[in-house]
Amino acid sequence: EVQLLESGGGFVQPGGSLRLSCAASGFSFSTYAMTWVRQTPGKGLEWVAALSGSGGSIYYADKFKGRFTISRDNSKTTLFLEMQSLTADDTAVYYCAKDYSSMPVAGTGDHWGQGVLVTVSS
Amino acid sequence: QSVLTQPPSASGTPGQRVTISCSGSSTNIGSKTVNWYQQLPRTAPKVLIYSDNHRPSGVPNRFSASKSGTSASLAISGLQPDDEVDYYCAAWDDTLNGLVFGGGTKLTVL
Numbered sequence: 001e002v003q004l005l006e007s008g009g010g011f012v013q014p015g016g017s018l019r020l021s022c023a024a025s026g027f028s029f030s031t032y033a034m035t036w037v038r039q040t041p042g043k044g045l046e047w048v049a050a051l052s053g054s055g056g057s058i059y060y061a062d063k064f065k066g067r068f069t070i071s072r073d074n075s076k077t078t079l080f081l082e083m084q085s086l087t088a089d090d091t092a093v094y095y096c097a098k099d100y101s102s103m104p105v106a107g108t109g110d111h112w113g114q115g116v117l118v119t120v121s122s
Numbered sequence: 123q124s125v126l127t128q129p130p131s132a133s134g135t136p137g138q139r140v141t142i143s144c145s146g147s148s149t150n151i152g153s154k155t156v157n158w159y160q161q162l163p164r165t166a167p168k169v170l171i172y173s174d175n176h177r178p179s180g181v182p183n184r185f186s187a188s189k190s191g192t193s194a195s196l197a198i199s200g201l202q203p204d205d206e207v208d209y210y211c212a213a214w215d216d217t218l219n220g221l222v223f224g225g226g227t228k229l230t231v232l
Contacts, residue, residue, distance in 0.1 A: 035221065037167075037221075037223075044124070044208075044210065044223060044224075044225050044226040045159070045161075045167060045210050045212070045223045045226070046223065047212075047220055047221040047222065047223060050220070050221065059219055059220050060220070061218075061220050062218070062220075095166055095167070100172060100173070104214065104221065105154060105214040106155060106173070106214070107154075107155060107156075107157040107172065107173075107212060107213065107214060107221065108157070108212070108221060109157055109159055109167060109168075109169045109172075109212070110169060110172070112166040112167055112168070113166065114166055115166050
């Protein structure tokens with residue numbers, strides 16, 4: 001059974017940093033691209049970043065380039081999202097998702113984590 | 123403003139068939155596959171349709187999807203009260219080099 005378990009969310013002050021983790025199990029982790037998607041309160045889904053199964057190809061939505069860093073440790077079957085210079089606008093539920101192939105172009109959401117809440121507030 | 127355009131709302135009566143549209147361009151829907159997601163309140167999205175028109179196991183055949191040119195649509199037949207949730211489309215965009223979502227459609231079962 002595919003399982004994705006996010007952790008690392010919580011409260012952070014504006015300007016602060018946070019590292020989210022997504023522990024994966026139940027599938028050949030290095031074979032699949034992985035994605036982070038977020039959802040701000042009461043709003044729709046927003047794609048944040050994705051990377052290929054090998055980790056060699058990385059993609060970011062323009063608004064997160066330079067602030068967010070996606071990475072993966074295939075030996076530990078874990079996906080990460082490092083977030084810096086956080087503002088109140090980054091308050092959201094962050095989901096990790098398994099993609100359909102080794103590259104993210106086929107889309108995401110084959111399986112989703114339960115989501116982790118990040119609250120940026122002073 | 124979302125790259126993919128969905129109607130913010132849709133409605134139907136129990137038993138009816140409703141469709142939700144998703145309009146894009148040649149750089150996303152026109153050249154890449156479309157996925158559709160269903161999201162219940164306060165839960166993670168769930169894929170309803172992948173690769174334009176494929177239904178994962180466990181998704182009722184009341185849900186179907188199609189694509190033509192730069193537009194896609196999700197159809198729900200035999201509408202049920204539990205279908206009253208949010209629906210999103212998504213596709214990779216070759217120009218943005220990223221995944222783009224529709225703004226979401228809230229379905230109301232009257």
